[in-house]
Amino acid sequence: xxxxxxxxxxxxxxxxxxxxxxxxxxxxxxxxxxxxxxxxxxxxxxxxxxxxxxxxxxxxxxxxxxxxxxxxxxxxxxxxxxxxxxxxxxxxxxxxxxxxxxxxxxxxxxxxxxxxxxxxxxxxxxxxxxxxxxxxxxxxxxxxxxxxxxxxxxxxxxxxxxxxxxxxxxxxxxxxxxxxxxxxxxxxxxxxxxxxxxxxxxxxxxxxxxxxxxxxxxxxxxxxxxxxxxxxxxxxxxxxxxxxxxxxxxxxxxxxxxxxxxxxxxxxxxxxxxxxxxxxxxxxxxxxxxxxxxxxxxxxxxxxxxxxxxxxxxxxxxxxxxxxxxxxxxxxxxxxxxxxxxxxxxxxxxxxxxxxx
Amino acid sequence: xxxxxxxxxxxxxxxxxxxxxxxxxxxxxxxxxxxxxxxxxxxxxxxxxxxxxxxxxxxxxxxxxxxxxxxxxxxxxxxxxxxxxxxxxxxxxxxxxxxxxxxxxxxxxxxxxxxxxxxxxxxxxxxxxxxxxxxxxxxxxxxxxxxxxxxxxxxxxxxxxxxxxxxxxxxxxxxxxxxxxxxxxxxxxxxxxxxxxxxxxxxxxxxxxxxxxxxxxxxxxxxxxxxxxxxxxxxxxxxxxxxxxxxxxxxxxxxxxxxxxxxxxxxxxxxxxxxxxxxxxxxxxxxxxxxxxxxxxxxxxxxxxxxxxxxxxxxxxxxxxxxxxxxxxxxxxx
Amino acid sequence: xxxxxxxxxxxxxxxxxxxxxxxxxxxxxxxxxxxxxxxxxxxxxxxxxxxxxxxxxxxxxxxxxxxxxxxxxxxxxxxxxxxxxxxxxxxxxxxxxxxxxxxxxxxxxxxxxxxxxxxxxxxxxxxxxxxxxxxxxxxxxxxxxxxxxxxxxxxxxxxxxxxxxxxxxxxxxxxxxxxxxxxxxxxxxxxxxxxxxxxxxxxxxxxxxxxxxxxxxxxxxxxxxxxxxxxxxxxxxxxxxxxxxxxxxxxxxxxxxxxxxxxxxxxxxxxxxxxxxxxxxxx
Numbered sequence: 001x002x003x004x005x006x007x008x009x010x011x012x013x014x015x016x017x018x019x020x021x022x023x024x025x026x027x028x029x030x031x032x033x034x035x036x037x038x039x040x041x042x043x044x045x046x047x048x049x050x051x052x053x054x055x056x057x058x059x060x061x062x063x064x065x066x067x068x069x070x071x072x073x074x075x076x077x078x079x080x081x082x083x084x085x086x087x088x089x090x091x092x093x094x095x096x097x098x099x100x101x102x103x104x105x106x107x108x109x110x111x112x113x114x115x116x117x118x119x120x121x122x123x124x125x126x127x128x129x130x131x132x133x134x135x136x137x138x139x140x141x142x143x144x145x146x147x148x149x150x151x152x153x154x155x156x157x158x159x160x161x162x163x164x165x166x167x168x169x170x171x172x173x174x175x176x177x178x179x180x181x182x183x184x185x186x187x188x189x190x191x192x193x194x195x196x197x198x199x200x201x202x203x204x205x206x207x208x209x210x211x212x213x214x215x216x217x218x219x220x221x222x223x224x225x226x227x228x229x230x231x232x233x234x235x236x237x238x239x240x241x242x243x244x245x246x247x248x249x250x251x252x253x254x255x256x257x258x259x260x261x262x263x264x265x266x267x268x269x270x271x272x273x274x275x276x277x278x279x280x281x282x283x284x285x286x287x288x289x290x291x292x293x294x295x296x297x298x299x300x301x302x303x304x305x306x307x308x309x310x311x312x313x314x315x316x317x318x319x320x321x322x323x324x325x326x327x328x329x330x331x332x333x334x335x336x337x338x339x340x341x342x343x344x345x346x347x348x349x350x351x352x353x354x355x356x357x
Numbered sequence: 358x359x360x361x362x363x364x365x366x367x368x369x370x371x372x373x374x375x376x377x378x379x380x381x382x383x384x385x386x387x388x389x390x391x392x393x394x395x396x397x398x399x400x401x402x403x404x405x406x407x408x409x410x411x412x413x414x415x416x417x418x419x420x421x422x423x424x425x426x427x428x429x430x431x432x433x434x435x436x437x438x439x440x441x442x443x444x445x446x447x448x449x450x451x452x453x454x455x456x457x458x459x460x461x462x463x464x465x466x467x468x469x470x471x472x473x474x475x476x477x478x479x480x481x482x483x484x485x486x487x488x489x490x491x492x493x494x495x496x497x498x499x500x501x502x503x504x505x506x507x508x509x510x511x512x513x514x515x516x517x518x519x520x521x522x523x524x525x526x527x528x529x530x531x532x533x534x535x536x537x538x539x540x541x542x543x544x545x546x547x548x549x550x551x552x553x554x555x556x557x558x559x560x561x562x563x564x565x566x567x568x569x570x571x572x573x574x575x576x577x578x579x580x581x582x583x584x585x586x587x588x589x590x591x592x593x594x595x596x597x598x599x600x601x602x603x604x605x606x607x608x609x610x611x612x613x614x615x616x617x618x619x620x621x622x623x624x625x626x627x628x629x630x631x632x633x634x635x636x637x638x639x640x641x642x643x644x645x646x647x648x649x650x651x652x653x654x655x656x657x658x659x660x661x662x663x664x665x666x667x668x669x670x671x672x673x674x675x676x677x678x679x680x681x682x683x684x685x686x687x688x689x690x691x
Numbered sequence: 692x693x694x695x696x697x698x699x700x701x702x703x704x705x706x707x708x709x710x711x712x713x714x715x716x717x718x719x720x721x722x723x724x725x726x727x728x729x730x731x732x733x734x735x736x737x738x739x740x741x742x743x744x745x746x747x748x749x750x751x752x753x754x755x756x757x758x759x760x761x762x763x764x765x766x767x768x769x770x771x772x773x774x775x776x777x778x779x780x781x782x783x784x785x786x787x788x789x790x791x792x793x794x795x796x797x798x799x800x801x802x803x804x805x806x807x808x809x810x811x812x813x814x815x816x817x818x819x820x821x822x823x824x825x826x827x828x829x830x831x832x833x834x835x836x837x838x839x840x841x842x843x844x845x846x847x848x849x850x851x852x853x854x855x856x857x858x859x860x861x862x863x864x865x866x867x868x869x870x871x872x873x874x875x876x877x878x879x880x881x882x883x884x885x886x887x888x889x890x891x892x893x894x895x896x897x898x899x900x901x902x903x904x905x906x907x908x909x910x911x912x913x914x915x916x917x918x919x920x921x922x923x924x925x926x927x928x929x930x931x932x933x934x935x936x937x938x939x940x941x942x943x944x945x946x947x948x949x950x951x952x953x954x955x956x957x958x959x960x961x962x963x964x965x966x967x968x969x970x971x972x973x974x
Binding site for chain 2: 225228231232234235238245246250253325326
């Protein structure tokens, strides 16, 4: 078990390191890269000495513009580890870190809620369709869901905005919460937050729940025909027990496996959803900074989005053994008398005269 | 016969949509018997065995007929009523127990589920678990290898034996085994056969096993029922099936098709032709197209099951009529 | 070829798939023939702006006075060009990487798979946006390359596991014993096995690429030059189309064009999946 955790952790760290390096490459090394761009901009503006330019660039990106490349890289890594990603070019008083840390909770809220709702809805609808495949409801549901799952979620967002353009009070289409409410752990704030989250979450859910439902339907249909389900019934187990531990648990496996994939997709979609709903999450700031050429903020947003995806994937990976306990560590196998290869050794020497291994 | 029969099947028909896998089959299984259902693949023997427990895999369903266990018709029972029957009175061991276990929970957890579903059998779970461990030893397995293990860690032969132990857990009167030796290596086969024999001798369990392997039938069975294309063509004691003069041509051909270690390879006979497609059956006797004794009547009407004096039942126009005797013995010379 | 016979088999059995295939074909034809059939101007003609649908302008006009239908038709080619190009790149890279890793095995496999895992985890869309922002390009193939930067990883994984299982199977040993060249082994043993999977993944890659591509235009990250559906929606929104019903057709026609194509691709790929990966039938 420990080895399993260690392996996953290592992979997550390597991925984060890879992304940081990738960011450095884009910031410093690519032709037309951000730092050179800023340098030439400042130089064109005039009125600054080269060392002043260098200092400004360093402040913006947290990287020394001069010096050997590996030195720049290491300093960049070091700064990143401390959370120093430079400052915003447009708003030099603000650190990139403050921007992205402020934006993170909003993205997490919407993506988290959307994932939860679409997953639960998908499980329910998918199971129902699989349980009553011939019913009219199942056929309609399958048709609707198949269609919705193929629609781009940002188009759904735009349609929603178009439809509720007059209903700003009930279904707000911009901002994380009403301007009239004071932030804090009070009911009106939380209520406003949730109210403003409805449309963004809905944009995700309308498309995503279809995918989950189809996966669940396929999974349940397959499992229902499995031999071990009939075996369970042959043992006289109750319908509840068979549904829960024999059908249910096995049908959920592919769903949990897909969680990781889906997370990446949803964080990616946040770029659109947050922009259209003017929702101050990482996606929103990413797009804003791209259009405003505020590269340090852009890099910071990209980095944090990726880290969020990596971490949530890690969490799913660590939770998976709870769902599928077959992933066993070698140590546990030894303790219950199995060989290192995991195959059980034959019991006594009663096998037609031959001695056991 | 009907008086001490534990299981009585009357005119059972099981269908998968329009195709009838089992058609109008009647037989009775006495208490303490070792009963074998024999036939080629697709003849309906497995479907018949599973319908004893109401476990016909969907989309199959019992179309008509009765399956009476101690007088109660299982074909008409609800899931709840069947639950009581299953495992406690009639237990089944699936063909290829390879996939008969839930892959994500341990064997032990599955046994616990069974004990939980039938609390009246054992006074406590510990009792039940203890009994299970004794059964494991009966099937030559060590409890610690099995209880906390997932099915993926066990070999095919081991899973088969665990399945047998599980089937016996609630002390059922009847044990149904679907192809218990198929898909096993020779050593495991020998083990399973010995286990079944031990069980019958020590616990007096009624055993019903389905197989296409006549050698196993010869070793274990007391009574045999032979099926062909969904119909029962012959039933009787194992001696009658193997040696009697008055036998169904198919049965005779099957027996003579068995390779013998000592016999001359040239004397090996196969049955010409193929098993008919159940959705496209020939009129009359289903075996007629392949039968050496076929008469015109055979392709017109289906033969009836005629029960002889000793209870030996055969379903064949030729064998059951006067002219059968001569033709049959002529063929036997060839 | 067997491949096309399989495609025909899919269409026959599955009505949505057949419709999907027809729709895709229509789009391809429009993409190729479109610019020859009609044209779009970029000079503002206020007299013709936002006209309602008529015989001359079946879908009305936009804020420049252009026929929306013409824009739709002309806008098909850029979208599909980039989408298909990106899918081709994704599939090519994915298959090659997967085959190399799976067939060579050992250390090469380990290293390549770790790299693939990293690319699999990095969220594709944000990365695409960032790269597109830095490399501001109008070249469709460069754009396609950017769009395919993470898409190949999933296919590489699947191809690799196929190659791995085949490598250790008797298939390959038998081929080797017969002295068959590597080309033959790869061409005749490996490729046909992964064929269906690659085809399905290709279609899905096209949908992903179109999703990302239109998205880039929507956000204004990709340069607004020429006409395509994404740009149409972008311009419509910036003209306030979301808050008025006057330009509804201008706003929604490209959306529908996108949705129909995406749905057609997804339906067809699902039908392929059903055919090539039959689920265990309850029997």
